Amino acid sequence: xxxxxxxxxxxxxxxxxxxxxxxxxxxxxxxxxxxxxxxxxxxxxxxxxxxxxxxxxxxxxxxxxxxxxxxxxxxxxxxxxxxxxxxxxxxxxxxxxxxxxxxxxxxxxxxxxxxxxxxxxxxxxxxxxxxxxxxxxxxxxxxxxxxxxxxxxxxxxxxxxxxxxxxxxxxxxxxxxxxxxxxxxxxxxxxxxxxxxxxxxxxxxxxxxxxxxxxxxxxxxxxxxxxxxxxxxxxxxxxxxxxxxxxxxxxxxxxxxxxxxxxxxxxxxxxxxxxxxxxxxxxxxxxxxxxxxxxxxxxxxxxxxxxxxxxxxxxxxxxxxxxxxxxxxxxxxxxxxxxxxxxxxxxxxxxxxxxxxxxxxxxxxxxxxxxxxxxxxxxxxxxxxxxxxxxxxxxxxxxxxxxxxxxxxxxxxxxxxxxxxxxxxxxxxxxxxxxxxxxxxxxxxxxxxxxxxxxxxxxx
Numbered sequence: 001x002x003x004x005x006x007x008x009x010x011x012x013x014x015x016x017x018x019x020x021x022x023x024x025x026x027x028x029x030x031x032x033x034x035x036x037x038x039x040x041x042x043x044x045x046x047x048x049x050x051x052x053x054x055x056x057x058x059x060x061x062x063x064x065x066x067x068x069x070x071x072x073x074x075x076x077x078x079x080x081x082x083x084x085x086x087x088x089x090x091x092x093x094x095x096x097x098x099x100x101x102x103x104x105x106x107x108x109x110x111x112x113x114x115x116x117x118x119x120x121x122x123x124x125x126x127x128x129x130x131x132x133x134x135x136x137x138x139x140x141x142x143x144x145x146x147x148x149x150x151x152x153x154x155x156x157x158x159x160x161x162x163x164x165x166x167x168x169x170x171x172x173x174x175x176x177x178x179x180x181x182x183x184x185x186x187x188x189x190x191x192x193x194x195x196x197x198x199x200x201x202x203x204x205x206x207x208x209x210x211x212x213x214x215x216x217x218x219x220x221x222x223x224x225x226x227x228x229x230x231x232x233x234x235x236x237x238x239x240x241x242x243x244x245x246x247x248x249x250x251x252x253x254x255x256x257x258x259x260x261x262x263x264x265x266x267x268x269x270x271x272x273x274x275x276x277x278x279x280x281x282x283x284x285x286x287x288x289x290x291x292x293x294x295x296x297x298x299x300x301x302x303x304x305x306x307x308x309x310x311x312x313x314x315x316x317x318x319x320x321x322x323x324x325x326x327x328x329x330x331x332x333x334x335x336x337x338x339x340x341x342x343x344x345x346x347x348x349x350x351x352x353x354x355x356x357x358x359x360x361x362x363x364x365x366x367x368x369x370x371x372x373x374x375x376x377x378x379x380x381x382x383x384x385x386x387x388x389x390x391x392x393x394x395x396x397x398x399x400x401x402x403x404x405x406x407x408x409x410x411x412x413x414x415x416x417x418x419x420x421x422x423x424x425x426x427x428x429x430x431x432x433x434x435x436x437x438x439x440x441x442x443x444x445x446x447x448x449x450x451x452x453x454x455x456x457x458x459x460x
Contacts, residue, residue, distance in 0.1 A: 110196045117189050124182050131175050132261055136241045138168050245323055246274035247453055250281035259309050267322035273309045275450060283323060285315040286449035288432060291417030295400045299386030302401040317358045317381065324351050327453045334448040335434060338420045343369035348454060357381050360403045373411060379403035411435050413447045
């Protein structure tokens with residue numbers, strides 16, 4: 001390009017010089033003839049300019065060629081990168097389809113596990129019912145055998161009696177083995193269910209979300225859980241001999257803490273956890289230990305109970321009412337804070353039925369923690385989906401079902417299980433806490449609520 005500019009500059013100069021010479025020759029009459037070689041220098045200058053212009057054009061062409069080659073190389077690299085990206089996109093789409101298929105299979109498997117779990121629970125309840133009936137029959141047979149042996153001399157019937165006793169014991173052992181097998185299968189199913197849930201959570205974290213139904217309600221909905229069927233009532237039990245509470249079980253000689261079947265008066269059979277403390281039998285109606293159970297449950301679940309008796313659970317308002325309406329009972333709260341300090345408080349109390357929203361009336365007896373629940377007042381139980389009049393905001397602001405008075409208090413043992421690292425104060429107050437009358441707020445690590453008849457003295 002530079003050489004072209006030089007050429008364009010030289011040519012006008014040469015032509016101008018040539019024109020000037022012609023004009024001068026016309027103006028002045030030369031006595032000498034014009035030489036044919038007078039323009040040789042001009043031709044040389046022009047040729048030299050053309051030569052330089054050719055070299056410049058040649059360099060420009062070579063340079064342009066190199067630039068074009070570079071552009072083509074970059075285009076080839078871009079095409080290859082685009083092709084590789086297309087392949088990776090197709091692979092990602094295939095993986096996404098495979099993950100969706102896997103998620104669907106896991107959902108189907110999860111439903112199967114749930115159905116199997118419900119079926120096993122149903123069979124377990126039937127076995128427990130049969131075990132209770134067999135135990136009653138065994139006691140009756142033992143009484144008959146004892147009377148027979150004591151009232152009659154030794155006869156030839158004794159071997160038959162021994163054989164019958166052996167047969168009954170074998171049947172009882174077989175039932176125990178079967179119950180143990182069913183419990184082991186249930187634990188395995190729970191483990192599989194937990195693994196499936198963990199895989200589903202991992203899939204959700206990868207960004208593939210499952211289709212969900214559109215919610216038409218603007219109300220905050222708590223996550224629902226299915227109450228553990230071990231706490232459900234065992235129906236159609238019409239035989240006598242089943243103890244009405246833990247005190248009767250203790251008086252019969254069972255001095256070991258554990259799960260037992262009871263049937264309060266005018267109620268169905270259900271299982272409870274009887275806890276023996278310093279020679280006193282207590283019925284455990286609530287327990288929080290590690291946050292493994294969601295307590296932000298519905299009214300129906302608080303009414304009939306949820307959780308596991310060997311872990312975190314709520315016995316159920318109906319079951320609690322069926323027990324305490326038989327006699328006068330003591331209600332005991334046991335609390336442990338995150339500094340491992342243990343506290344307790346006991347009340348004499350009265351619990352209303354479902355028509356009163358299970359109204360609780362308290363009178364303090366003893367304890368080593370300042371009283372926080374209002375005494376001599378009607379405390380009404382409510383949940384996020386069942387709001388008693390005058391207490392409509394308490395379950396939503398505090399989480400979980402609990403007994404409330406005129407205003408929402410800051411004591412709630414059924415709140416969200418918070419770890420000590422919870423930062424925000426409102427979130428802490430939605431958790432398990434106990435605020436005394438002096439204003440001190442206890443953040444709770446574990447809780448127990450227990451009841452036993454007032455005719456037994458406190459073990460403290």
